[in-house]
Amino acid sequence: MERKDLADFLRRRRAVLQPENVGIPGGGRRRTPGLRRFEVAQLAGMSPDYYARLEQARGPQPSVAMLTALARALRLTIDERDHLFRLAGHHAPPRAGGEEHVSRGLLRLLDGLPGLPALIASDLNVVLAQNPMADALLGPQTHFRGLARSCTYRWFTGTELRGRHPAEDHEHESRAQVDDLRATLAARPADPMANELVRALRARSAEFDGLWAQHDVAVRRSDRKRILHPAVGLIELDFDVLATARQDQRLIVYSPAPGSAAVSQLELLGVLGQERFAVPGNDRHRPR
Known part of the structure; x- marks a missing residue:
């Protein structure tokens, strides 16, 4: 697991998303670009503290289910999703029938x-x-x-x-x-x-x-x-x-x-x- 690279990748992907990109109403002007950490956590169905630790290169290795949820929350392409899995020390999911990656x-x-x-x-x-x-x-x-x-x-x-x-x-x-x-x-x-x-x-x-x-x-x-x-x-x-x-x-x-x-x-x-x-x-x- 490449903790620092994983943390950097998550921060960079979060920074390019705006609230309106993910269906969150009332974004308004923000001092820093991108979603807030707690918004990504809510979209992914995890606690804000858990997600914050990932961005800080701390905490346990995220599970396959967590990575799948993060890929959807951050609106990753299928190639970006596979990269996320590799950074977290997992094999990328197969691209077969019943694909669960959402385009x-x-x-x-x-x-x-x-x-x-x-x-x-x-x-x-x-x-x-x-x-x-x-x-x-x-x-x-x-x-x-x-x-x-x-x-x-x-x-x-x-x-x-x-x-x-x-x-x-x-x-x-x-x-x-x-x-x-x-x-x-x-x-x-x-x-x-x-x-x-x-x-x-x-x-x-x-x-x-x-x-x-x-x-x-x-x-x-x-x-x-x-x-x-x-x-x-x-x-x-x-x-x-x-x-x-x-x-x-x-x-x-x-x-x-x-x-x-x-x-x-x-x-x-x-x-x-x-x-x-x-x-x-x-x-x-x-x-x-």
């Missing part, structure tokens, strides 16, 4: 939607990046590990995601999750994580196993979502999906119908998102 262009699309909740997810329903509005609407979704990284896995094995939707919507959401996963497995039948995900869910969830046996296949391109939010109540939003050419990553956007109550509800969520990114001491994302 700078796709991240720019995400950052260009500051007024709407938006996120980038893999075809296994792993959230790879989310903007502040999506964080305010759905909570942080990028810090999970193992199979729990997949929202599909957490939908069928836990209560957190189900608790955000009215009970009468659960059957529809379950079917959509299963149909989408089967479409992914049909496209990449040898994918290790896809197969492991299916095996684990069939063993742990009778509901999933029953739906899987029906052999329905579909990729959800648009839908209507009703979300129970603790601050704004029940909010109803359109859900639209834009897939990359390889179909392995998707930009997902939540938008309100014109004139609906959801318009003012999203405005309130926007204020909540700005408040979170304005607090340097906010470190609810911890390195794991």
Whole structure:
């Protein structure tokens, strides 16, 4: 691990990013160029102290998961990501099917939607990046590990995601999750994580196993979502999906119908998102 070179690389990449480049509202004039350390930490889902130690060439070797999160937060190209991994003493991830590196262009699309909740997810329903509005609407979704990284896995094995939707919507959401996963497995039948995900869910969830046996296949391109939010109540939003050419990553956007109550509800969520990114001491994302 090349600590000093890693620290220098992180500082230089942070210095060339502006708040508007990463979807952070209210940047204003700054005495020094670039993002603040705590902003990079929040975007990467780690504590500000942990990130500060990396820039100071201190602390433990960052994990592969941490480096992946930093590459997204700093909007690195795939070549810059590989360089980051090598500086940290890791082999660069393979550039194969199911690639989890998000292109700078796709991240720019995400950052260009500051007024709407938006996120980038893999075809296994792993959230790879989310903007502040999506964080305010759905909570942080990028810090999970193992199979729990997949929202599909957490939908069928836990209560957190189900608790955000009215009970009468659960059957529809379950079917959509299963149909989408089967479409992914049909496209990449040898994918290790896809197969492991299916095996684990069939063993742990009778509901999933029953739906899987029906052999329905579909990729959800648009839908209507009703979300129970603790601050704004029940909010109803359109859900639209834009897939990359390889179909392995998707930009997902939540938008309100014109004139609906959801318009003012999203405005309130926007204020909540700005408040979170304005607090340097906010470190609810911890390195794991």
